[in-house]
Amino acid sequence: DIQMTQSPSSLSASVGDRVTITCRASQSISSYLNWYQQKPGKAPKLLIYAASSLQSGVPSRFSGSGSGTDFTLTISSLQPEDFATYYCQQSYSTSRTFGPGTKVDIK
């Protein structure tokens, strides 16, 4: 299986802050990388697909970049509704895998 890691595992930030989350794959996955947001008690929600494509309806303050093994999710100006856990997921191999998640909470 392709292993996914994320850093940091958690972070505290304030409204208006720029936030960057990193995801790394154990082997090259080209741009087969997606990002999801999950709030407590809710199903995950797609934010970014194919490493940098913004899902319809997702605010433009979210952006993704990277290819190969290293990827980033950036929130340009953190809003109150963005406090959640974020997961990366590779869709390169038949056996899909998720990163362990990054919890973003209020400073």
Place this chain on the structure above:
Amino acid sequence: EVQLVQSGAEVKKPGESLRISCKGSGYSFTSYWISWVRQMPGKGLEWMGRIDPSDSYTNYSPSFQGHVTISADKSISTAYLQWSSLKASDTAMYYCARRSIDFLTAYNWFDPWGQGTLVTVSS
């Protein structure tokens, strides 16, 4: 509206069998794979496996192969996840998700997701 609606919460005893469901609507059910994802209490997301509803071909994560069975009934646009003998460690939230794909690039992602089915296994 494209949506996946899952069956309700279940409380079972160890050793019992269980099948939970995921019904698709608003799209051609046989055109998109369905995956199942486990989330244990307070933990992250784990991909379990997937099914192609058009021919019921399945792939499983090595971690779940032999422990669960994924199936589908395309006549009623429903996918299933089943256990023959539950364990306490199967206590988790289970999500189904539809694989969407860009056929030009083969990039693919999970959207939408079902609302989740909580399975509790306790004696």
